[in-house]
Amino acid sequence: xxxxxxxxxxxxxxxxxxxxxxxxxxxxxxxxxxxxxxxxxxxxxxxxxxxxxxxxxxxxxxxxxxxxxxxxxxxxxxxxxxxxxxxxxxxxxxxxxxxxxxxxxxxxxxxxxxxxxxxxxxxxxxxxxxxxxxxxxxxxxxxxxxxxxxxxxxxxxxxxxxxxxxxxxxxxxxxxxxxxxxxxxxxxxxxxxxxxxxxxxxxxxxxxxxxxxxxxxxxxxx
Amino acid sequence: xxxxxxxxxxxxxxxxxxxxxxxxxxxxxxxxxxxxxxxxxxxxxxxxxxxxxxxxxxxxxxxxxxxxxxxxxxxxxxxxxxxxxxxxxxxxxxxxxxxxxxxxxxxxxxxxxxxxxxxxxxxxxxxxxxxxxxxxxxxxxxxxxxxxxxxxxxxxxxxxxxxxxxxxxxxxxxxxxxxxxxxxxxxxxxxxxxxxxxxxxxxxxxxxxxxxxxxxxxxxxxxxxxxxxxxxxxxxxxxxxxxxxxxx
Numbered sequence: 001x002x003x004x005x006x007x008x009x010x011x012x013x014x015x016x017x018x019x020x021x022x023x024x025x026x027x028x029x030x031x032x033x034x035x036x037x038x039x040x041x042x043x044x045x046x047x048x049x050x051x052x053x054x055x056x057x058x059x060x061x062x063x064x065x066x067x068x069x070x071x072x073x074x075x076x077x078x079x080x081x082x083x084x085x086x087x088x089x090x091x092x093x094x095x096x097x098x099x100x101x102x103x104x105x106x107x108x109x110x111x112x113x114x115x116x117x118x119x120x121x122x123x124x125x126x127x128x129x130x131x132x133x134x135x136x137x138x139x140x141x142x143x144x145x146x147x148x149x150x151x152x153x154x155x156x157x158x159x160x161x162x163x164x165x166x167x168x169x170x171x172x173x174x175x176x177x178x179x180x181x182x183x184x185x186x187x188x189x190x191x192x193x194x195x196x197x198x199x200x201x202x203x204x205x206x207x208x209x210x211x212x213x214x215x216x217x218x219x220x221x222x
Numbered sequence: 223x224x225x226x227x228x229x230x231x232x233x234x235x236x237x238x239x240x241x242x243x244x245x246x247x248x249x250x251x252x253x254x255x256x257x258x259x260x261x262x263x264x265x266x267x268x269x270x271x272x273x274x275x276x277x278x279x280x281x282x283x284x285x286x287x288x289x290x291x292x293x294x295x296x297x298x299x300x301x302x303x304x305x306x307x308x309x310x311x312x313x314x315x316x317x318x319x320x321x322x323x324x325x326x327x328x329x330x331x332x333x334x335x336x337x338x339x340x341x342x343x344x345x346x347x348x349x350x351x352x353x354x355x356x357x358x359x360x361x362x363x364x365x366x367x368x369x370x371x372x373x374x375x376x377x378x379x380x381x382x383x384x385x386x387x388x389x390x391x392x393x394x395x396x397x398x399x400x401x402x403x404x405x406x407x408x409x410x411x412x413x414x415x416x417x418x419x420x421x422x423x424x425x426x427x428x429x430x431x432x433x434x435x436x437x438x439x440x441x442x443x444x445x446x447x448x449x450x451x452x453x454x455x456x457x458x459x460x461x462x463x464x465x466x467x468x469x470x
């Protein structure tokens with residue numbers, strides 16, 4: 001079946017190392033995306049025409065452009081055009097944060113817009129000032145809406161990290177390919193075993209996260 | 223009886239559209255004032271102005287000696303004295319019923335949590351909902367939510383209660399359970415301004431009736447005269463629109 005190649009040398013450790021590289025890129029990007037995305041989402045809620053216009057263009061660009069193209073533009077393009085010497089990992093983090101920030105901002109904007117005006121008014125009529133209204137009534141509702149959605153974004157990012165091998169990062173899929181190549185003679189069936197293992201690794205990384213999102217969604221559906 | 227609320231010659235317009243002009247109203251402690259009128263006559267906007275949810279262009283609103291001004295620094299503190307219940311269910315969806323009731327007293331009045339919960343449970347018992355204390359708003363019917371909303375306003379010990387068409391969005395059989403609570407509050411001497419379309423209820427609860435139309439107070443008086451012997455044609459016509467006669 002091709003699983004035997006995993007037992008050779010330190011192949012398992014190498015695969016796990018590749019997974020770790022993927023997780024590192026997605027986690028750093030998610031943290032950056034949440035911070036910038038919340039800021040941008042709140043800015044957009046102010047309804048200034050210029051901000052809204054820039055935001056719409058940004059969001060559409062991110063959604064239309066394949067992540068791989070963005071990766072190539074940032075990694076290869078910046079070297080040529082701007083003379084920057086970005087490492088592949090930095091380039092990946094920039095692209096994933098660029099993407100994640102847009103998605104997060106849209107989640108924040110959507111969650112804020114979904115809160116009815118009457119929530120603000122009834123808080124005001126009870127005597128809450130503006131800061132207290134946000135702290136006790138608006139933000140808790142937004143967080144409940146957003147956390148499950150942003151966790152889904154994390155799993156989507158982890159999946160998409162498989163693209164970064166295209167700019168030379170040795171993540172889990174790349175390690176898998178290397179193992180298959182190295183053992184082509186001794187284990188011609190290695191492809192199935194190795195890719196199946198890669199699949200299981202992605203599953204193990206994403207499934208608990210996605211279950212956790214589902215659990216929170218259920219808990220907070222009120 | 224001492225005056226608790228004085229509305230002096232207030233005017234309100236949205237952009238260029240005048241909602242009402244030169245409106246005045248004095249409410250005494252313990253009085254129940256019921257405002258009726260056709261949709262769009264400005265009665266809800268009038269209530270919202272009293273709570274400074276809408277900005278007035280002219281005039282003054284004085285509650286208990288203090289002027290209510292949307293720009294005032296102490297606006298939140300004055301609003302504590304005005305309880306308001308809206309037409310749409312406005313409970314906080316992320317909190318249980320008990321938490322909905324205790325949030326404002328604990329965070330704003332700095333009431334001890336245990337005392338606030340004790341008071342909340344007493345109120346819930348009075349409106350027949352003590353078994354719902356740990357439920358979330360979405361698990362309650364419309365009528366139950368409105369009773370909780372009334373209790374939530376009462377938890378701040380307001381000087382006056384503003385009820386803005388609180389049964390307008392309810393199924394007919396739920397209207398009763400909410401209005402019974404309001405009747406109960408009237409009997410115990412709460413000061414209230416009630417905007418409603420329920421004429422039978424208005425008649426039962428009002429110390430004073432006010433008929434508004436086109437941004438003006440057209441007629442006011444005690445409930446019996448108001449309903450049985452209206453002075454103006456306009457009010458007679460309005461009241462008549464609630465009557466149905468069978469044609470054989």
